[in-house]
Amino acid sequence: SSGFRYGLVHDTVKEIDVLVADGRVITCSRAQNPELFFGFPNSYGSLGYATRLRVALIPVKPYVHLEHVTFSDADELFAAIAAECAKPSCAYLDGVYFQPGSLVLTRARFVYQLPEGVTASDYTWMQQYWKSLRRQRQDFVSIHDYLWRWDTDWFWCSKNVGAQLAPVRLLLGRKRLNSITYQKIMRASHRWPLRLLQYLRPRTESVIQDVDIPIANAAAFLADFEREIGIRPVWICPFVVPNDRFSLFRLDPGSSYINFGFWDMVRTRQPDGHYNRRVEELVAGHGGKKSLYSRSTYDEATFWSIHDRPAFDALKAECDPEGRFPGLYEKAVKSQ
DSSP states (O other): OOHHHHHHHGGGEEEEEETTTTTOEEEEEESSSHHHHHSSHHHTTTSEEEEEEEOOOOOOEEEEEEEEEEOOOHHHHHHHHHHHSSSOOOSSEEEEEETTTEEEEEEEEEESSSTTOOOOOOOOOSSSSHHHHHHHHHEEEEEHHHHTTTTTTTTTTTGGTTTTSSHHHHHHGGGGGHHHHHHHHHHHTTTTTTTGGTTTOOEEEEEEEEEEEGGGGGHHHHHHHHHOOOOOEEEEEEEEOOOOOOTTTTOOTTEEEEEEEEEEEEEEETTTTHHHHHHHHHHTTTTTTEEESSSOOOOOHHHHTTTHOOOOOOOOHHOOOOOOSSSSHHHTOOOO
16 A cells, blocks of 8 residues: 555565576676566566565554545546645555445554554454444554554455354454465365355356556446446555566556455356456456456467567576476466
8 A cells, every 4th residue: 555655566676586497596686687677576486486585665653544535436536546646645545445436545644653542443353444444534553453454354355254243253363363364264165075065056256356457547447347347345556657667567657557456256157267357358448457366367369468478588598498487378377
């Protein structure tokens, strides 16, 4: 949520040590081995593995003051975000689309101490952060709890394991309410005998995606997404593009972007992959890109029309000439 000031995570990285296929460790930065430095983000293990990072940090204060602003019109929300990207007035900025006519933008600012008579909210157990956004106009949390605010309920995906029910939260306890627990449960659901449950339930397709859309097209994308996919809520996280040299994930430095995050199951009678493929088509139609950590359905020609194959091939020849690691398409689409 500081991306509207500083860009994506790789924009804050100053230096990387990369372990490549032949055992060498290559140190790279903007000045040293710059091709690898700018090509490594979004390579997904197809070039090597980072063993050390040097990153830029920002100073923080003990508490964060949250201001939740409601919007009924998506265009107005994205106009407010564009103004913050152009001239930031807060430390953090993100939002949530709950349903048509119900959106919330959260501005967060550092404070040294809480106002007299105010205690910091606690969303690490029985209270759910995402539900608080529409209940109150302002809030205070510790900086630690702000940074981990979405982890307790895995944003809002805890509903898929029943963890939004008070008895379940009480049983799990504070230490087990986190994304690690949910990941373990979801992985276990794909193993026998739990896997047999899929034959007893309506057929669904998992749509777990983060997509980046130019802010000028954000409202139109959201409307199309609501009409064709219909997952709610949707996370809204703006970011700027300080540098266009990252060869495997090029974005326009003249535009701010909105990262839309949506993670849920969609009931379907369509062939498997229908909704994920439609997301890819919507993203392309609105001039965006999608993250490759999630399911991708691109054919190889379409994939390389989006990503810079000459840049990747040159890096692959340098870092992994014998092809010990899968290529980017094989990693991202074929899951090799």
